[in-house]
Amino acid sequence: MNRLLVLCLPLVLAACAGTPDVRYYLLPPAPSTPATASESAASVEVRLAGYLASPSIAYRQGPVQVSLAQFHQWAEAPQPMLRRALAERLSTRTGRAWLTQGNSTAPRVIVDVSEFGGSDDGTARVGGQYRFVASDGKAQASWPFDIRVPQQGDGYAALAKALGEGVDRLAGEIAARPLPR
Numbered sequence: 676m677n678r679l680l681v682l683c684l685p686l687v688l689a690a691c692a693g694t695p696d697v698r699y700y701l702l703p704p705a706p707s708t709p710a711t712a713s714e715s716a717a718s719v720e721v722r723l724a725g726y727l728a729s730p731s732i733a734y735r736q737g738p739v740q741v742s743l744a745q746f747h748q749w750a751e752a753p754q755p756m757l758r759r760a761l762a763e764r765l766s767t768r769t770g771r772a773w774l775t776q777g778n779s780t781a782p783r784v785i786v787d788v789s790e791f792g793g794s795d796d797g798t799a800r801v802g803g804q805y806r807f808v809a810s811d812g813k814a815q816a817s818w819p820f821d822i823r824v825p826q827q828g829d830g831y832a833a834l835a836k837a838l839g840e841g842v843d844r845l846a847g848e849i850a851a852r853p854l855p856r
Contacts, residue, residue, distance in 0.1 A: 698831065700748070701751070706767055716774050717774070718775070718781050718783040719783065720786065729753075732748060732749065732831060735792060762774065765784075784805055784854070785807075786849075788802070792834075793838075798825055800821075801845055808855075818848070820845055824840045
């Protein structure tokens, strides 16, 4: 009897252990200063590197290894989340209404994101390039961005906050350039 109990105990304990809960995160909201739509609308388009399209939060370990967190995920798809976050922040900074759905006659910014996640050096990284497209469809020059924000505290909630600050800084860089007509 004792032998049977000893053999079954690991199975019972393993069944009770279960799997960890998945945690979900959002970027912090944009600063609450409302935009005064003093100029015509523009639109923002975000394109993500393939590995960033996953709901799992990316974490860089060294120069070439990237891990996708199985139990720490974005609460919504990363592409629309980033597009909306940038549009809100650009509207606040520029006084122009920034749309998340493209309007073919409006000027737009296209943001290609190649890096968006944490790293083992304690920074949140937002990297890629952006370019403006005039209302006549002519593409302008492109500008690279490589934003690193020190993470304040441990964990994925602190990482989401630092990534939100990185998006704020990116919006500041974009807003500082004149948008073509």
